[in-house]
Amino acid sequence: MTLIHSALIETLGWHFALSKRRLATLAALIARLAQSRSVNLSHLAVHLCGPAQHASKYRRLQRFFQFVRLDQAVAAQLVVYMLNLERPKYLALDRTNWKLGSRDINILMLAIVTRRFRVPLLFTLLPHQGNSDTGHRVALMRRYLSLFPAASIRCLLADREFIGAEWMDFLNENDIPFAIRVKVDMTVTLEDGRAWSLATLLRRRRARCATLVGHINGTAGTTCEPLRFAAKRLGTGEWLIVATNRPDPKQALNDYRKRWGIECLFGDTKTRGLNIEDTHITNPEKLASLIVVVMLAITWAYRCAATTTVAGSATTMMAGGGSPVRPGRREGRSPDRRAGLTGGRDRSPCEGALIGARGVVVSEHLSNIAAIGTDGWPPHHRSTGTSLHVSASSPHPGRCGRQGRYQRT
Structure with missing residues (x-):
């Protein structure tokens, strides 16, 4: 060990x-x-x-x-502790699903998205396929508020699935700032009492951006407090409309872009990373424990990568000892870019935090995370004093080929 x-x-x-x-x-x-x-x-x-x-x-x-049975609440507090995320942060709410035979696996996920991290925090296994309802969303947010104060939320980001007057009233009552994309055909009641669809209000707008104030009309009535709307015309001609309770709707529209982090997180846990869809577990309690393990694995990966890169370490992992390897020319980038945790190409923890990005890719933080010793390497690399790394252009260490092969240094 x-x-x-x-x-x-x-x-x-x-x-x-x-x-x-x-x-x-x-x-x-x-x-x-x-x-x-x-x-x-x-x-x-x-x-x-x-x-x-x-x-x-x-x-x-x-x-x-x-x-x-691993407790989600304990895991969520451990995630925040390990990544030092006590400060106000952006939260993203979204849903992912897949099928295992005739069984639908449907997960409502609340995640932290920052410039450097995208990690799961809390989740609910939905007992049905399709969208979540207001009850599931409110219950999930109540669980968050039982662990952390509302002041810890800088903004809650969600897409068009997560709309509704009752849901937004709940967020307002609990002082949770949000930026939620709404559908263009939704009806709003303006301050003068007239009800219009957003499509009608934006029809004659020639500018690319527009703002307005009104109450969202839902099946259970209108929102108690007025909301601010910011709209931006996309290159396809479609309107991107964000509803917010923050004083600056244009800033909320800008912050909404960070919601894409949870989509990247789903890629990290699926085909681009840990392949959670490979599981054959369907029991809800067992599956919940597995998801907690995945949460902790991603957090541990980010923690090790952040610790290593902040310290400026680009030390090549030694299979049996040896001296560090001097960083290559392409490692003169910021620690975040080397760890694959920032914008540009969206890398999974395995591609980024575990493998490293565009530099010496089998680095010291891989040994910190995997802790595999010498038994995990091919037999011809188990000799003492052999330093291993993969060519800088290789996206997958250990795969032979023109751009990805083991090299002795």
């Missing part, structure tokens, strides 16, 4: 009331997710260390999800 692995077990032990063996299994799951890039238990078992047979390791993981 490595020092980093021991530190991870100690950190988890402060928050989760689990036995020492269960904590070791949880830490191994978090570390091996970075290595296997799949939540499939059979694939994860291949990467577990130890002399036990694959069937024994697989059964160990099965027993973990059979008997262990």
Whole structure:
């Protein structure tokens, strides 16, 4: 067991009331997710260390999800603690779903999106396919408010699925600032009492941007407090309209762009990252524990990458010892760009925080996260003193080819 692995077990032990063996299994799951890039238990078992047979390791993981239930509230507080996100932050609300046979997996997710991080925070497994309703959204936000104050929310961002007078009244009553995209055919009541559709109000607007004030009309009535609307005509001619309770609607329209971070997060957890759709778990309680493990794996990846890059470290991981490698020419970028955590190409934690971006890609923070020692490398790289890295243009370490191959240095 490595020092980093021991530190991870100690950190988890402060928050989760689990036995020492269960904590070791949880830490191994978090570390091996970075290595296997799949939540499939059979694939994860291949990467577990130890002399036990694959069937024994697989059964160990099965027993973990059979008997262990990880608390979302504890995990959410751990995410905020590990990433030092106590300051007001942007939250994004969205839903992702996939099918496993005839079963619909439908997740309502609340995530933190910042310039450097996009991590899950709280979620609800919906018992049906399709959109969420106001009750599920309100319940999810109440769970957040039971853990963190409303002042910790800089702005709540959501798309056109999350609209409704009752829902927005709830956000207003709890002093939660929001910027939510609304449909162009929605009806609003202006201050003079007349009701118009947004499409009608914007029909004769020649400017690319427009603002107005009014009450949203819903099935249960209109919003109690007036909302501000900011609209921008896109290149396709379609209007992007954002409703907000903030005093500056144009700033809310600008902040709404950050909502795309949760879409990138879904890519991180799916095909571009940890492949959560590979799971065959359908039991809601077991699936919730698996999602918490994925949350912690992404957080641990970002934590290790941030610690490494802020310190200016571009040390190549040593397979059995050796000296650091001097950073390449393309590593003269900001730590965030090297870690793949900022704009431009949207990288997953595995592509960015774990692998590094456009530089020496098998770096020290990969050893911090995966903690694989020498057993995880190909046999011909296990000699003492061999430094490994992948060519700067390689997006996938370990894949042979013209742009991605192991090199001895």
